[in-house]
Amino acid sequence: MYGQKERVLDIWPVLSTSPLLTLFGYSPLIHAAYDVNRDLLTSLPIHEAYYPCSNASSAYPNNAVATNGIPPQRCSDPYAPIAGLLALHLRRGDFEGHCQHLAKWGAAWMGFNSFSSFPDQWVPLAGGGWGETTEENMAIYMQRCYPTIDQIVEKIDEIRKSPAGKGLKDVYVMTNGKREWVQELKAHLRSMGGWNKIASSRDMVINDEQKEVAQAVDMMIGERAQVIIGNGLF
Template identity: 50%
Template sequence: MKQSPRLPVHRRSSASPRRLRSRAGSLQQSLTLRRVLLGAGLVAALVYLCVAGVKRWKKREFERNKPPLYEKYHHAELALPQHDTSDPFAGGKKYLWVNNHVSGLGWGNYLEDLIMNAQVAYSSGRSFVFDNFTWNRDNSEYSGWDSKLIPSQIPLSALISGPLLGGAFVQGDRTPLAVHQKYFEKICPNPTIVKTEDVRPYMGPEHPTALKILQTWTEYLKGIDDPCVEVARDSERIFSFYIYGEKWRLLPVWPVLSASPVLRLLGWAPLVHAAFAANRALFAPVPPLEPYAPPPALAPLRDPYVPLPGLLVLHVRRGDYEDHCAHLARWGASFNAFNAFDALPDAWETPADAGGGEVGEESMRLYMRRCLPSIPDIVRKVAAVRAAHEGIRDVYVMTNAKAAWADALKAALRGTGGLDRVATSRDLVLDREQKYVAQAVDMLIGQRAQVLIGNGFSSLTSDIVMMRMARKLPPQTNRFW
């Protein structure tokens, strides 16, 4: 007889409930860990892709917006005709390379040092060897300044023109034309090296005047037969930084400097003139013809530096001057020397209690009012100057102030009434190359003002005043805070 199949019998598992729960928990943890790892991997991949994408974008933006290197200007300087000669020493030509020129300072400081060094070369009958406007001499293309990227060096031909960088002197002047430093290196591989300390003993007093320094260097260089002379980079400057703030030392050289083609033929670069022309409507009318009275010898030419009637230019420093002015007060600083000609109005007298790191409260207020004027201070001064000089109807403000502060100043000036145009440096529309020579653009505008109100403690103001005085503009048109 066939047996019926047995029904399956449910047997109790030998595993305890606790062990089963543990296994289930482990399985769940394993699955969770896998999900976490998978998610983390995906997140890491996304982060990597995002970071890589941002880096690529930043690189593209950097390449698109990085400062220019002015290659065409460098090439043009190296191609000067005086560099193309079979005998660079023909006719007794001699050269002077001032390798310890200013670097790491602003354009105003650089320009005054450049002019004085070039005058030494001119007075000694040597070709002046020029270099770039230099922020950093480490051969880098770019440098950081105020959290921004700037060119480490800018060729002078993007800033100025004239004999300082190879332009012609006046007819009949046999002084050899200036040459580029790269050309000097080529023709003078082993120049005579002179240190400033070697020349100083011949100057006499401990603090010689600029005229005495110029005369001593001229005589010293004329006594060197070697056509190739270099002032050592590691020596002190020919004209110390402090001499530009000492009227009694610097101004004795003015009769020589003001008559020299080094200064008289100094002009601004085409790049700077182009920026001026493009922005002129901001600060002056643009008539089809501008009245001028050039010297007879230049009758066919148009004077690009004739003052613009009705234009008042202000130089208002902010930024670093917010601390710098207080520093000047504590050390009893005076106006820059070229801001201190006897014929100029608004003269400065250093308070008796300023100096040696200390200054009284009233004297500090005086320094700040004249070095870092507030908007009400500026408005009051402009009103006084407009009352003293007829015809002012346009105002341009050279400033490094932030846009919001500059806009507030413009509004305050417009509120005084009677002005056609009020603009500041922040309003200029500049192309990529003009942006990094904007100080030169400001200086050209200041040079062409009917009246200038400058900062007496600033080298940029003093360079403008120097140029205006060299052109024999009325001294009373140079005013100061």
């Protein structure tokens, strides 16, 4: 995936149809965390909670009530796209130094972010590699890998004006950034106008067990978002 992305791209036709991916699903622990926090990140109405299809009763119509007075569990799609949601993947912390390291070695995006059908493509830069790079190259890498708040807002504005960004009205920020930085980012997003809800990983209400898999909760939300903007995952 890293350094030799062609190996992933070559095997993708087989890998994408294998049970490893076609039968993949998040655990009930992840779904429970999403159900508790969904009001933070989307203004869409709640239709029904997620229940595994194996627990759904085919003996009752959707609005039926079982003989014991308890509505039967129904099967809903836990991976349906969340219309209007923009997910932002913004890793901070030690990533600043990591991004500088990647720039000095002329790294490209990882394999799973290198499909030719993706709208954003990484163009290799001249003048860098083997532990050195130019100031111009470093600036380009940092904008892609560790953007400032102003650069983040600029990118969002660009996406909102594109066909893919039509109808975006909620924002969820997937981040390990400090709370002060997240609050500053949210203030800038509000100043853009047009958002119903703005939330982040720092706002999630999760229990002790879910804290160990909090990144997986973010991943599922990012997968379901109408649009996701990341750092390319060098």
